[in-house]
Amino acid sequence: MPLWLLGAIVVVGLIAIWVAMRAFGYDEPLTLDEDTARQEFVADNPGLDPDEVRVSATGQNALVRAGGKLHVLWVMGQDVATHVLDAPQIIPTNSGLVLTLRDFAAPRVKLELAPEEAPTWTALIEKS
Amino acid sequence: MDLSQLTYPDVVSLAVPFFVAAVLIEMTWIFIARRGGRYETRDAMTSLAMGVGNVASGILLGFVTFGFFMWLWALTPLDLGTSWWVVGLCFVLDDLRYYWVHRFGHRVRWVWASHVNHHSSQHYNLTTALRQTWTGTFTFMMIVRAPLVLLGFHPAMILFVGGLNLIYQFWIHTEAIGKMPRWFEAVMNTPSHHRVHHGRNPRYLDANYAGVFIIWDKLFGTFVPELEEDRPDYGLVHNIGTFNPLRVAFHEWIAIFRDWAQPGVTWRDRFLYAVMPPGWRHDGTGGGSERLKAEYIKSNPEQRGTPGFEKV
Numbered sequence: 380m381p382l383w384l385l386g387a388i389v390v391v392g393l394i395a396i397w398v399a400m401r402a403f404g405y406d407e408p409l410t411l412d413e414d415t416a417r418q419e420f421v422a423d424n425p426g427l428d429p430d431e432v433r434v435s436a437t438g439q440n441a442l443v444r445a446g447g448k449l450h451v452l453w454v455m456g457q458d459v460a461t462h463v464l465d466a467p468q469i470i471p472t473n474s475g476l477v478l479t480l481r482d483f484a485a486p487r488v489k490l491e492l493a494p495e496e497a498p499t500w501t502a503l504i505e506k507s
Numbered sequence: 508m509d510l511s512q513l514t515y516p517d518v519v520s521l522a523v524p525f526f527v528a529a530v531l532i533e534m535t536w537i538f539i540a541r542r543g544g545r546y547e548t549r550d551a552m553t554s555l556a557m558g559v560g561n562v563a564s565g566i567l568l569g570f571v572t573f574g575f576f577m578w579l580w581a582l583t584p585l586d587l588g589t590s591w592w593v594v595g596l597c598f599v600l601d602d603l604r605y606y607w608v609h610r611f612g613h614r615v616r617w618v619w620a621s622h623v624n625h626h627s628s629q630h631y632n633l634t635t636a637l638r639q640t641w642t643g644t645f646t647f648m649m650i651v652r653a654p655l656v657l658l659g660f661h662p663a664m665i666l667f668v669g670g671l672n673l674i675y676q677f678w679i680h681t682e683a684i685g686k687m688p689r690w691f692e693a694v695m696n697t698p699s700h701h702r703v704h705h706g707r708n709p710r711y712l713d714a715n716y717a718g719v720f721i722i723w724d725k726l727f728g729t730f731v732p733e734l735e736e737d738r739p740d741y742g743l744v745h746n747i748g749t750f751n752p753l754r755v756a757f758h759e760w761i762a763i764f765r766d767w768a769q770p771g772v773t774w775r776d777r778f779l780y781a782v783m784p785p786g787w788r789h790d791g792t793g794g795g796s797e798r799l800k801a802e803y804i805k806s807n808p809e810q811r812g813t814p815g816f817e818k819v
Contacts, residue, residue: 461745
């Protein structure tokens, strides 16, 4: 198959798939509650049992204390990712906070928080 | 026989329209039936970007593998010709080769660094099949195919059957199909068997490496059946937090280099960081699938001896 034809099929195919996913509502994000956050954390960190789970008002992030360390959990589409917090840089933004992590896969985590939550979360993370 | 000009169709490129159509059909089916899997826009687009990058890396770096095979072909005195039975035998032996490369891909971190991206989705649908590596050439696993060339299988034939193998594996990346007929499940790799392979449940770690024929796993003791009471939870043991294809493609390579650059590691440690299973740490704090299985059995002793925990 000529490269130009393969390229054209790929481009048209990607656009068609993207349009279909948007039409079907496949970009609806997960919303966390405490139980969901706890279950997702345990699934992603085998052997760690959360002592405390604090979910943001937006339902998009959580702070989890487990194994004597503070972890951040954030929604990625319909699933989550988690990361232990080890003195991250904290950058305030209009919608919450940005944390910088020492991880090539996830160097920055955007936390969407209610305005009144940002100072509390900042203090908790700074203490971690 | 002069096989210098032997060519076979590029079956993977020819299958691309089928891949696109099948993805559209699967996601529509899931939307209508409200069962049979999950799709998430960014996850699926990341998988598709990885697929496109895999084709691009093949175009850019394919000459390395093909050049290596042609060099071996010039060395070998054997030539099995191009009969259909030879193509069939080549397909079966190449699938055995795939089993071992895939097993190395999970048990040797240098190879895992390339393969990990295929497991980095938390979804399991047809786009996951296309979440392929960009860095396979750097694992040097083409060496495992060298015996086939030296036995007299032409390099073009080996790459042709490898393409067929890849196409076969596309359709098994789905939750829309439950189980196939028993005779088929006994011999062939199926959606059920491969869901196990993508599960991060302790029971399912390091299982079902097969490409086309599940018999290799049964022969080499790595087969675990899918259990109704332990549905696969897809993704990595600890998932990566990105949809960025560049980060997906290179994160484990960067992690290896960072482990090498730690203060206090010896050259022996650096070597072991490359060849030991994922999770190994030089200070003994790490642990791979064996530790996870053992910890699970400690908390769930009634599961000892059940599928996936026979050796714990």
